[in-house]
Amino acid sequence: MQGAGSPLRVVRFNYWLDPAFDRIVGEAPGVLLQTCAMEGADDAAWSALAHAQVLQITAAKDELPRRWFVTPELLARCPQLLAVSSSGSGCDTIDISACTRAGVLVMNQAGGNADSVAEMALGLMLAVLRRIPESDQRLRASARGFSREDLMGHELRGRTLGIVGVGEAGRRTAALGRAFGMQVLGVDPALDAGEMAARGAVAVPLDELLRRADIVSLHCPRDAGTLGLMDAAAFAAMRPGSIFVSTARGGIHDEAALHAALASGHLGGAGLDVWEQEPPPADHPLLRLPHVVATFHTAGVTHEARRNNATLAATQIVKLLADGQRPERLVNPEVWPRASARIAAARAP
Numbered sequence: 001m002q003g004a005g006s007p008l009r010v011v012r013f014n015y016w017l018d019p020a021f022d023r024i025v026g027e028a029p030g031v032l033l034q035t036c037a038m039e040g041a042d043d044a045a046w047s048a049l050a051h052a053q054v055l056q057i058t059a060a061k062d063e064l065p066r067r068w069f070v071t072p073e074l075l076a077r078c079p080q081l082l083a084v085s086s087s088g089s090g091c092d093t094i095d096i097s098a099c100t101r102a103g104v105l106v107m108n109q110a111g112g113n114a115d116s117v118a119e120m121a122l123g124l125m126l127a128v129l130r131r132i133p134e135s136d137q138r139l140r141a142s143a144r145g146f147s148r149e150d151l152m153g154h155e156l157r158g159r160t161l162g163i164v165g166v167g168e169a170g171r172r173t174a175a176l177g178r179a180f181g182m183q184v185l186g187v188d189p190a191l192d193a194g195e196m197a198a199r200g201a202v203a204v205p206l207d208e209l210l211r212r213a214d215i216v217s218l219h220c221p222r223d224a225g226t227l228g229l230m231d232a233a234a235f236a237a238m239r240p241g242s243i244f245v246s247t248a249r250g251g252i253h254d255e256a257a258l259h260a261a262l263a264s265g266h267l268g269g270a271g272l273d274v275w276e277q278e279p280p281p282a283d284h285p286l287l288r289l290p291h292v293v294a295t296f297h298t299a300g301v302t303h304e305a306r307r308n309n310a311t312l313a314a315t316q317i318v319k320l321l322a323d324g325q326r327p328e329r330l331v332n333p334e335v336w337p338r339a340s341a342r343i344a345a346a347r348a349p
Helices: 019-027 042-050 073-076 096-101 116-131 132-140 168-179 194-197 206-211 232-237 255-263 303-323 334-347
Strands: 009-013 031-036 056-057 084-088 105-106 160-164 182-188 215-218 242-248 269-272 290-296
Touching: 009 042, 009 303, 019 031, 019 303, 031 042, 031 303, 056 206, 056 303, 073 096, 084 303, 096 160, 096 334, 105 303, 105 334, 116 132, 116 168, 116 215, 116 242, 116 269, 116 290, 116 303, 132 255, 160 168, 160 206, 168 182, 182 206, 206 232, 232 255
Parallel strands: 009 031, 009 056, 056 084, 084 105, 160 182, 160 215, 215 242, 242 269, 269 290
Antiparallel strands: none
C-alpha cells in the first residue's frame, strides 16, 4: 500500500509511444510516470516495477525482451501492481490468466486502430488482385518488353469477402468491402446472427465461409481458440484461386501450409501483414512468391492510430488511478471486484 501522499506510479519501457501518453499521464495529479530502459539498466527497471501500480506495455511480442513480458514470475516481483495496459488491442506480451489469478486488471485499446487496420486489409486485397507491387517493380527494372495486359488483375466489385473475427477492425473492413461492391460473410463466436448483420456481414459457419469466399481476411485475436486456425485443411477448403489476407496476428495461420497452398496454385495470392517472427527472415519462403504482398505488422501503425491508442491508454489509466473508475476496455472483467478493492486501498490517504 502507498504511504500517505505518495504518488501512484505508472511504469513503461522506452519503446516508441506517441507523446500523447506521456503528456496525459505526466500531467495527472497524484500520478508519477517512470520510463525504464528495455536494455542495460535491469536493476533500475526491476526496482521501478516493484513499486508500480500500472505497467504500460507494448502489444508487439518481438519489440520487447521476454523478461519484461507479464508472466507469473514478473507478477511475483511486482506485488503492488494493480493493472497492466496493452498499447494496442492485442495482449501477446501479457499472461491474462496469471494476471487474473493475481487480481491484476488487463486493459487494452480495442478499436483504437480499427480504421487503420481495415484500410490496410483493403489495401492488401487491392495490391494482390490488381498486382500493384508487381507493376511497380517491373516499371522500376531496367528491362522492358511487357504489355499492360501482362499485368492484368481483377476487380473487387462483385466478389465475396469472408471476414474471420468481426470486432471493431472486422466491422470496419466489412463496411469498406460493401463500399467496393462486395458481398460480406462473417464468422465470430461472440456474435449472433442479428449482431453480425448489424456489423454488415452475413453470419455463416467457418467451413461455409472458406468454401464461398473469394477473399478470406483475418481479424480475430490470437488465443488458444485461434492459434493454428488456418492450417493445411483450412487452406484446402478455400475456393481455388481465392485470396488470403491477414492483419490479425502471426500464428493464426500456418505459414508453411499457406506457402504450400500458394505454390501449388490452389490459392491465387496472399496479403500478409503479420508473421510468426517479426520481421520475418529475408529468406522466408513466402517472401519468394511473386503473388504474396508482404508488410511488417504496420496495419495499425499510422500517426492517427498511434496517437489514438496512446490517448485511450493514458486516459484509461488516469481514470483508474484518480477516480477508481472501471476501465472501458477491460480484458478480464471477472477480476474487477477484487481489483477494485485493491485500487481503493492504494488510493486511500
